[in-house]
Amino acid sequence: xxxxxxxxxxxxxxxxxxxxxxxxxxxxxxxxxxxxxxxxxxxxxxxxxxxxxxxxxxxxxxxxxxxxxxxxxxxxxxxxxxxxxxxxxxxxxxxxxxxxxxxxxxxxxxxxxxxxxxxxxxxxxxxxxxxxxxxxxxxxxxxxxxxxxxxxxxxxxxxxxxxxxxxxxx
Amino acid sequence: xxxxxxxxxxxxxxxxxxxxxxxxxxxxxxxxxxxxxxxxxxxxxxxxxxxxxxxxxxxxxxxxxxxxxxxxxxxxxxxxxxxxxxxxxxxxxxxxxxxxxxxxxxxxxxxxxxxxxxxxxxxxxxxxxxxxxxxxxxxxxxxxxxxxxxxxxxxxxxxxxxxxxxxxxx
Numbered sequence: 001x002x003x004x005x006x007x008x009x010x011x012x013x014x015x016x017x018x019x020x021x022x023x024x025x026x027x028x029x030x031x032x033x034x035x036x037x038x039x040x041x042x043x044x045x046x047x048x049x050x051x052x053x054x055x056x057x058x059x060x061x062x063x064x065x066x067x068x069x070x071x072x073x074x075x076x077x078x079x080x081x082x083x084x085x086x087x088x089x090x091x092x093x094x095x096x097x098x099x100x101x102x103x104x105x106x107x108x109x110x111x112x113x114x115x116x117x118x119x120x121x122x123x124x125x126x127x128x129x130x131x132x133x134x135x136x137x138x139x140x141x142x143x144x145x146x147x148x149x150x151x152x153x154x155x156x157x158x159x160x161x162x163x164x165x166x167x168x169x170x
Numbered sequence: 171x172x173x174x175x176x177x178x179x180x181x182x183x184x185x186x187x188x189x190x191x192x193x194x195x196x197x198x199x200x201x202x203x204x205x206x207x208x209x210x211x212x213x214x215x216x217x218x219x220x221x222x223x224x225x226x227x228x229x230x231x232x233x234x235x236x237x238x239x240x241x242x243x244x245x246x247x248x249x250x251x252x253x254x255x256x257x258x259x260x261x262x263x264x265x266x267x268x269x270x271x272x273x274x275x276x277x278x279x280x281x282x283x284x285x286x287x288x289x290x291x292x293x294x295x296x297x298x299x300x301x302x303x304x305x306x307x308x309x310x311x312x313x314x315x316x317x318x319x320x321x322x323x324x325x326x327x328x329x330x331x332x333x334x335x336x337x338x339x340x
Contacts, residue, residue, distance in 0.1 A: 023276060024278045027281075034283065091230045091240055094197075101194060104193070112197065113204065116193055
């Protein structure tokens, strides 16, 4: 027991902010979706039809404060992110649910708190399980290149891949 | 049901990596502690006695890939991080447990998935509840200044703060 505990009059209060300023954005669930107060629910991408049932929330609003962003993506059951690659990397922490991470030539089942590293210039896609949403935080550099999609020739080769051909959603 | 599901022969396998390369670091619990395969358990800081019962895990090993790091800190019940400030900011996601975030003049109770933003040059400390660990991910810029601790005069003023005086652990 810490000796400072003697003074903990505010121990059971949810918030005690003498300045009135809050530095906490509280987590909640809206229906089945993970949400945070004051954080907008956004489209996964402004354009494109190569994904299914994905939403985005940019967790820390003032992106000028750090050279990276932390975004939360939630993929509904049966949904998937765009199959794509880019020069920048992804550092991903799964927050909820189950699904698959396709990265390069590998496909791995993932679940809550697993980490996924997407290297530079490497094809990747995240897919939710058919019966459960997949939610994850993804760190990216604020300054980053735009994703590219497979060419027709690459799509053909990917569809014939011995293990991933039937799994990738293009 | 996605039409691609017809080909999901590997659906129930944990890993199907045709290249043998894994991009996933799996989460597990060792005793009560959150751990990840291949991630070292480190001291919170190499020196200093101003904290109590805190460990650190740097989740993504190749820190050259992005201009920020994601570290996981776990504070045992009754423990706390160093009371300090610095020019760089923190973007924090609570992953487990309950505790308090002291930031500037505010003290707020936090729990799993709440977000905490620590602005530049702002005193802060995280404290675990007495009966539960507090685990959180903290994003920081790779290039950052060293924390500073309160001077004797600042310690005196802090100890007399009307709401935080009995709570801050110096």
